Amino acid sequence: QEDVFKKIVSHCKEYGFVFPSSEIYDGLGAVYDYGQNGVELKNNLKKYWWDSMVLLNENVVGIDSAIFMHPTIWKASGHVDAFNDPLIDNKDSKKRYRADVLVEDYLAKIDEKIDKEVEKAAKRFGESFDAAMFKETNPRVKEYQAKRDEVHTRFAKALNDGNLEELRNIIVDCEIVCPISGTRNWTEVRQFNLMFATEMGSTSDGAMKVYLRPETAQGIFVNFLNVQKTGRMKIPFGIAQIGKAFRNEIVARQFIFRMREFEQMEMQFFVRPGEELDWFKKWKETRIKWHKALGYGDAKYRFHDHDKLAHYANAATDIEFEMPFGFKEVEGIHSRTDFDLSSHEKFSGKKIQYFDPELNKSYTPYVVETSIGVDRMFLSTIAASYCEEKLESGEERVVLRLPAPLAPVKLGILPLVKKDGLPEKAEEIMSALKFDFKCQYDEKDSVGKRYRRHDAIGTPFCVTVDHQTLEDNTVTIRYRDTMTQERVAIDQLSNIISEQVSM
Numbered sequence: 476q477e478d479v480f481k482k483i484v485s486h487c488k489e490y491g492f493v494f495p496s497s498e499i500y501d502g503l504g505a506v507y508d509y510g511q512n513g514v515e516l517k518n519n520l521k522k523y524w525w526d527s528m529v530l531l532n533e534n535v536v537g538i539d540s541a542i543f544m545h546p547t548i549w550k551a552s553g554h555v556d557a558f559n560d561p562l563i564d565n566k567d568s569k570k571r572y573r574a575d576v577l578v579e580d581y582l583a584k585i586d587e588k589i590d591k592e593v594e595k596a597a598k599r600f601g602e603s604f605d606a607a608m609f610k611e612t613n614p615r616v617k618e619y620q621a622k623r624d625e626v627h628t629r630f631a632k633a634l635n636d637g638n639l640e641e642l643r644n645i646i647v648d649c650e651i652v653c654p655i656s657g658t659r660n661w662t663e664v665r666q667f668n669l670m671f672a673t674e675m676g677s678t679s680d681g682a683m684k685v686y687l688r689p690e691t692a693q694g695i696f697v698n699f700l701n702v703q704k705t706g707r708m709k710i711p712f713g714i715a716q717i718g719k720a721f722r723n724e725i726v727a728r729q730f731i732f733r734m735r736e737f738e739q740m741e742m743q744f745f746v747r748p749g750e751e752l753d754w755f756k757k758w759k760e761t762r763i764k765w766h767k768a769l770g771y772g773d774a775k776y777r778f779h780d781h782d783k784l785a786h787y788a789n790a791a792t793d794i795e796f797e798m799p800f801g802f803k804e805v806e807g808i809h810s811r812t813d814f815d816l817s818s819h820e821k822f823s824g825k826k827i828q829y830f831d832p833e834l835n836k837s838y839t840p841y842v843v844e845t846s847i848g849v850d851r852m853f854l855s856t857i858a859a860s861y862c863e864e865k866l867e868s869g870e871e872r873v874v875l876r877l878p879a880p881l882a883p884v885k886l887g888i889l890p891l892v893k894k895d896g897l898p899e900k901a902e903e904i905m906s907a908l909k910f911d912f913k914c915q916y917d918e919k920d921s922v923g924k925r926y927r928r929h930d931a932i933g934t935p936f937c938v939t940v941d942h943q944t945l946e947d948n949t950v951t952i953r954y955r956d957t958m959t960q961e962r963v964a965i966d967q968l969s970n971i972i973s974e975q976v977s978m
């Protein structure tokens with residue numbers, strides 16, 4: 476699995492999907508750039524989300540709010556006081572770690588040890604091996620399991636109580652060492668705010684400290700009245716937004732899964748108080764259907780309902796996707812009560828209420844939010860589509876089995892040879908189709924190599940222009956997934972392909 480992940484990361488780079496940021500300067504931690512194919516795939520994902528939210532729902536409208544916002548917004552939202560990670564430093568290596576992640580890694584290592592014991596035994600005993608029974612009776616495994624349970628219980632309690640001293644005690648008691656220095660010379664655990672701050676205005680006239688937004692949601696809350704009034708929106712209704720968010724993540728690993736600059740697609744749905752849990756259920760169902768419609772396989776998704784809720788929430792769940800490194804959150808769905816609007820009312824001193832003509836009264840709407848990371852969606856899409864195949868000829872091919880509407884390039888247009896008027900004919904097809912969907916002209920290397928390049932970026936269709944084309948205006952169309960080919964008339968291409976690639 477780890478191996479597949481490494482291959483995906485290098486595939487993304489080799490084929491122009493994702494590059495490390497500032498690479499010629501040796502990169503910048505957890506910041507990435509999307510290349511020529513990556514940006515197309517990303518735009519298609521955003522369109523898939525935007526259309527399903529804003530086009531299909533008459534009562535959902537979009538906005539695009541600024542990244543900079545009044546600093547008091549982050550006081551009201553709770554981010555200044557509570558958007559923290561517990562950090563610990565190793566005094567020898569001077570490296571900083573998230574204390575909770577050090578403990579999680581420790582627990583994962585115990586799990587690995589248990590798995591190894593089970594694997595070893597399975598090899599020894601062959602078919603008659605009963606893993607569950609082995610785990611219950613083998614003394615070594617039982618010892619690992621007991622240690623795991625003990626640490627896990629302490630850890631969960633420490634997190635729940637926000638007890639930083641206990642978090643450090645666990646690290647010390649478990650003899651966790653710094654991966655760099657190998658020593659156990661740890662500092663205290665401190666809370667560290669994840670927001671990036673900068674200054675607005677010149678320092679001489681007393682610059683104001685502002686933050687890069689850590690989520691897009693607050694831009695929606697503070698525009699609630701603007702949109703509701705100017706759009707004459709009636710509750711229930713939603714406001715959707717796609718945009719960049721910034722978090723100074725300390726454990727920045729797993730490629731584009733956890734970045735310091737990333738993109739979110741959020742929708743805040745405003746409802747009558749008391750109806751929020753029904754809407755929460757409805758959005759849960761709607762959102763999982765949206766994911767599953769991509770066809771990556773239903774078994775790759777699961778809900779993770781939260782037992783421990785944030786103080787402002789009365790229900791929360793994550794949609795998790797099976798990444799190459801396990802099931803991980805791609806989307807959060809939260810019933811946030813009236814916390815955000817009430818808090819902005821308090822901090823701004825402006826009344827933020829809705830007059831409900833049917834109930835003939837005013838109230839602060841409740842909010843159900845759906846929040847998904849574009850980059851995590853991108854990673855799940857690549858992971859689900861990446862496929863290494865052994866062909867009958869004995870050759871291997873790497874193919875991205877992307878859903879056709881998401882593919883960066885829909886049609887590869889390939890003249891068989893670079894002479895006899897074939898390139899000109901191919902250019903003619905390109906000019907005719909390029910307004911319908913993304914086409915790419917490609918004349919370099921053998922046709923076989925060109926097919927492989929298009930397989931690797933997920934192009935669902937390629938057409939080859941040969942000498943017969945000049946006579947009868949037909950081309951060979953080749954399908955990515957089956958690799959089958961057939962002869963079709965040029966004037967049918969637009970229809971055949973448009974039908975498959977439209978969202």
Ligand code: ATP
Binds near residue numbers: 735738805848849
């Ligand atoms: P995590 O627990 O993984 O840090 P979170 O619960 O803090 O995520 P939310 O604040 O609910 O995440 O943000 C909503 C969505 O934004 C997440 O489901 C995820 O898809 C995306 N997201 C959050 N942080 C990052 C990040 N650092 N890099 C990429 N995407 C992110």
